[in-house]
Amino acid sequence: MPILPLLLMVGCARQPPGQRALALHAKEELEAAAPLYRAAREQEPNRAQWPYLLGVLHLTLKQSHAAVESLSAASRLDPVAVPVRLRLARALFESGDIDAAERVARQVGADPEALYWLGRALLARGDRSGIAYLKQACSSAPAFGAAHYALAVALRDAGDAAGAAAEFAQFRAHPSLDPPVRSDDPYMEEVTRLRENMPLEQVRRGVQAELAGNLEESARLQRKALELDPNFAQAHINLVSLYGRLGRVPEAERHYRAALAINANQPELHHNFGVVAASVKRLDDAAAAFRRALEINPYHADAMVNLGQVFEWQGRWPEAEPQYREAIRARPNFRLAHFQLGRWLVARGRHREALSHLGQAAVEGESNALFWFGLATASAGTGDRAGAFRAAARAHRLAAASGQRELAEAISAQFPAAAGATR
Amino acid sequence: MKKALTVFAALLAGCSARPTRPEPGRILRDVAEVSGLRFRHDPHLGREHHLPEIMGSGAALLDYDSDGDLDVYLIQSGPGGNRMFRNELVPGGQLRFTDVTAQTATGHSGYDMGVATGDYDGDGNTDLFVTAFGPSALYRNRGNGTFEDVTRASGISDARWSTSAAFLDYDKDGDLDLFTAAYVDFTVKGNVPCFDASGARDYCNPSVYRPLPDRLYRNDNGKFVDVSAQAGLGAAFGNGLGVSCADFDGDGWPDIFVANDGNANQLWINQRDGTFRDTALEAGVAYNADGAAQAGMGIATADFDNDGDEDLFVTHLAKETNVLYVNGGKGVFTDLTIPFRLNRVAVAGTGFGTAWADFDNDGFLDLFIANGAVTAVESQRGEPYPYRQRNQLFRNEAGKWFREAPLAALPLEVSRGAAIGDIDNDGDLDVLVSNNNGPARLLLNDSPRAGHWLRVRVEKAPPGTRVVLHRPGMPPLWRRVHTDGSYLSASDPRVHFGLGANPGGPSRLEVIRPSGARQTILVPGVDREIAVVAPSIKIKPGNP
Numbered sequence: 022m023p024i025l026p027l028l029l030m031v032g033c034a035r036q037p038p039g040q041r042a043l044a045l046h047a048k049e050e051l052e053a054a055a056p057l058y059r060a061a062r063e064q065e066p067n068r069a070q071w072p073y074l075l076g077v078l079h080l081t082l083k084q085s086h087a088a089v090e091s092l093s094a095a096s097r098l099d100p101v102a103v104p105v106r107l108r109l110a111r112a113l114f115e116s117g118d119i120d121a122a123e124r125v126a127r128q129v130g131a132d133p134e135a136l137y138w139l140g141r142a143l144l145a146r147g148d149r150s151g152i153a154y155l156k157q158a159c160s161s162a163p164a165f166g167a168a169h170y171a172l173a174v175a176l177r178d179a180g181d182a183a184g185a186a187a188e189f190a191q192f193r194a195h196p197s198l199d200p201p202v203r204s205d206d207p208y209m210e211e212v213t214r215l216r217e218n219m220p221l222e223q224v225r226r227g228v229q230a231e232l233a234g235n236l237e238e239s240a241r242l243q244r245k246a247l248e249l250d251p252n253f254a255q256a257h258i259n260l261v262s263l264y265g266r267l268g269r270v271p272e273a274e275r276h277y278r279a280a281l282a283i284n285a286n287q288p289e290l291h292h293n294f295g296v297v298a299a300s301v302k303r304l305d306d307a308a309a310a311f312r313r314a315l316e317i318n319p320y321h322a323d324a325m326v327n328l329g330q331v332f333e334w335q336g337r338w339p340e341a342e343p344q345y346r347e348a349i350r351a352r353p354n355f356r357l358a359h360f361q362l363g364r365w366l367v368a369r370g371r372h373r374e375a376l377s378h379l380g381q382a383a384v385e386g387e388s389n390a391l392f393w394f395g396l397a398t399a400s401a402g403t404g405d406r407a408g409a410f411r412a413a414a415r416a417h418r419l420a421a422a423s424g425q426r427e428l429a430e431a432i433s434a435q436f437p438a439a440a441g442a443t444r
Numbered sequence: 445m446k447k448a449l450t451v452f453a454a455l456l457a458g459c460s461a462r463p464t465r466p467e468p469g470r471i472l473r474d475v476a477e478v479s480g481l482r483f484r485h486d487p488h489l490g491r492e493h494h495l496p497e498i499m500g501s502g503a504a505l506l507d508y509d510s511d512g513d514l515d516v517y518l519i520q521s522g523p524g525g526n527r528m529f530r531n532e533l534v535p536g537g538q539l540r541f542t543d544v545t546a547q548t549a550t551g552h553s554g555y556d557m558g559v560a561t562g563d564y565d566g567d568g569n570t571d572l573f574v575t576a577f578g579p580s581a582l583y584r585n586r587g588n589g590t591f592e593d594v595t596r597a598s599g600i601s602d603a604r605w606s607t608s609a610a611f612l613d614y615d616k617d618g619d620l621d622l623f624t625a626a627y628v629d630f631t632v633k634g635n636v637p638c639f640d641a642s643g644a645r646d647y648c649n650p651s652v653y654r655p656l657p658d659r660l661y662r663n664d665n666g667k668f669v670d671v672s673a674q675a676g677l678g679a680a681f682g683n684g685l686g687v688s689c690a691d692f693d694g695d696g697w698p699d700i701f702v703a704n705d706g707n708a709n710q711l712w713i714n715q716r717d718g719t720f721r722d723t724a725l726e727a728g729v730a731y732n733a734d735g736a737a738q739a740g741m742g743i744a745t746a747d748f749d750n751d752g753d754e755d756l757f758v759t760h761l762a763k764e765t766n767v768l769y770v771n772g773g774k775g776v777f778t779d780l781t782i783p784f785r786l787n788r789v790a791v792a793g794t795g796f797g798t799a800w801a802d803f804d805n806d807g808f809l810d811l812f813i814a815n816g817a818v819t820a821v822e823s824q825r826g827e828p829y830p831y832r833q834r835n836q837l838f839r840n841e842a843g844k845w846f847r848e849a850p851l852a853a854l855p856l857e858v859s860r861g862a863a864i865g866d867i868d869n870d871g872d873l874d875v876l877v878s879n880n881n882g883p884a885r886l887l888l889n890d891s892p893r894a895g896h897w898l899r900v901r902v903e904k905a906p907p908g909t910r911v912v913l914h915r916p917g918m919p920p921l922w923r924r925v926h927t928d929g930s931y932l933s934a935s936d937p938r939v940h941f942g943l944g945a946n947p948g949g950p951s952r953l954e955v956i957r958p959s960g961a962r963q964t965i966l967v968p969g970v971d972r973e974i975a976v977v978a979p980s981i982k983i984k985p986g987n988p
Contacts, residue, residue: 082762318631
């Protein structure tokens, strides 16, 4: 029995330290990787890769002084490599050596990340010319969230409230802090390649693809994770949701079953399947799935609201109300729950009560036309014609702007004057 | 011979001209065991790595029996219950603790997390609010050495996972309301198995679960009404762990800062009409200077740079940095962690409890951080509980920057809560540390006196009352009455001033209550406690 582990150990020990460090780095076992990188550095003192990767690792561990030492050494060995100097600029900045950070960033030139560090270094010294560099970083890499954030803060401090608000909005739209992906970082290539074989990495990339709106690509990456580890429950759970949204219900159900066999006690799994089942009007299955999610997690407000909706579709009206109320109790500002309860109350003629909930669903900034339509209906029910008109006009504008023609027509039919209203 | 004597005299003169400054890092000595404070936190570890196991628990320093010294309340997770220890310093004269849990009826035994202290019923006695993974509890101090569990009668019914809590008078109606942070919707049944990089079971990142909204309860004559939704607090929420209430924008109304674990923090600015608005993003405290949401755990709030506004320090994971947000005066902050050198650490820890405290009485607030990992420390893999880390103390170098002062004499533990107060009433600040799966530590400050001090007890002062010490020719020192902040813990409400070697000439003490009422008092001398009772003062003999 002990032969296999022994063989594995021998195999590991024979690998050069740099290779072992790369493998550990890829797995994010950083503290274990560090001494191996140091050993590799001693064995191959003229190779820039080892001090560079050690520096990257120190940066991740927030050991900025150690990062400066390693990255300076890498920079001496490979003075032209841009990624080395960019990371050195960051390490110098984080170590408090602002002047050196500025110098190194300037040497790199027009790279967005270099402009970012240059801007931050100047601003850290109180030099507002840094704002111009941050603006350049943002314009050359519009999805560089960290640059938008730094620019927003700098503009705020400079008294440019409108500029700051615009940049904060850009930051919200591009929350990824990472600088643009580099194709000229050969030293990191091996770590990246090793990560290709890690299911978690595939799931992460899949989530990013989903956030970018690419559901097919996200599903492909989740499947790849399952190829690497068929028991990766999270990938199955994600596929239930993705296939549901792609309308591929049998595949969603297959992954639901597969995930159940691995770990049935995951509320998201049942909730996601409930949504899929509800979308094809398998209402009993949907209700059972939402109930199962709530058994596991009694605070799952989404499952409560969705179960309430299923009850309504099943004609079990009285059972829906407590679900909506419980969801609001679990999450007081849950707009969808307020909307559903408000709608339910409107249907029972309880307009005044409905109004308070629909008023909490249709709040400033809410872009769901249905919520405003609900508010209009409840307002009309209480005799507040002006309020009803305002809400209906807003609902109509939102519906028209988002291409919801049927909804816009329904609003027009109920509130004819609202359709012609202008902002 | 004569020459040698001269040199010796010159050395002596040099020494006396410049008082020795002790290293705060060497002055904290654990006296828990010898003083009778025997308590061991037991998270009831199982094999499934349930997330609540690694998150607790807290501790409180409070004078429950109003005898003038600080008693200790320690939170337990599960059977065994919380413990109350009475400090026998007054009148006994010796720091000794007696377990009075049974007499005081404070042995709540849920899977408890934290504690907040405050006089919610305005009877002059300190009450207790206990947060938990499960139902929280409110204990009213009867004023006769006993408490009663008034949870049900108070209207507070919250069985979700609540963490830090704070009493505050957000509507300025004269009674204390309650804010509780909530973490995630973890359930035992829904426990997700998580693994570390080596494939071993470990505790999950909270992002595996959904965040829960925090709660604000308005005190209506002793009944607490959940006003979270109408106050607008549900508009944004994360995995709440730390809470600190202070007037961050300087408008005279209490605001609320919430440190979220892995999500943007919230800065709820009081709109003075019963509602709050989250300004954390524009204020620059939602994220660090890189724009990154970090794992916010504990909070220390104070005017560390003596400019009259409240600055924030937030603790995070070891692979992040703790962050110093410096207030520009109107609730707009700048992350100045790097210039103040708070990212320069010997070994990074995962910070939880934290507090500003002038440990060496030099007039500048130092920082204490209680550390303990939440996922296995690589170098400790294979150990039964591989989450131990060293606590940290950062010394404020005359307001210019901070320098880590080693706490080498203390063991590596999994620290969570930290409460600050002058436990032995000797004029310097001590620390109570609660450890996860370990003993409570009472770290006594044994510093040879580096500076003079003044302690102010403002009677019937709601949290947020500001106490300003005006000294001729020196900048004023701003402190505030509070027990909240840190992590899951409650600190000494008395206000402490370190005054340095030269306390200055005749000083004035200004007390500004949240109502706007101001009192000015001439300080009769230093190295003593002053009790401020509107409109007159009582002076207690000092024990320098």
